[in-house]
Amino acid sequence: xxxxxxxxxxxxxxxxxxxxxxxxxxxxxxxxxxxxxxxxxxxxxxxxxxxxxxxxxxxxxxxxxxxxxxx
Numbered sequence: 568x569x570x571x572x573x574x575x576x577x578x579x580x581x582x583x584x585x586x587x588x589x590x591x592x593x594x595x596x597x598x599x600x601x602x603x604x605x606x607x608x609x610x611x612x613x614x615x616x617x618x619x620x621x622x623x624x625x626x627x628x629x630x631x632x633x634x635x636x637x638x
Contacts, residue, residue, distance in 0.1 A: 581608070 569582035581591075589610045591597065596611035 569584050571579040571582060573579055585608070586592075591610055598609045598611050600607040600609065
């Protein structure tokens with residue numbers, strides 16, 4: 568864990584350990600996600616489709632119930 572300080576210009580420096588872990592360098596794009604009172608900083612994926620593939624799920628039988636409602 569590393570500490571960062573918010574500057575008077577509302578900027579932070581991402582600690583070296585975090586930059587190295589993400590493999591990011593100056594000019595790379597990052598995603599900033601606010602979730603449940605926390606901030607997550609992620610490397611921006613080159614392809615969103617590949618990055619989110621397999622991450623979501625539906626409750627059991629949800630898709631079958633939806634398909635049945637279309638009939």
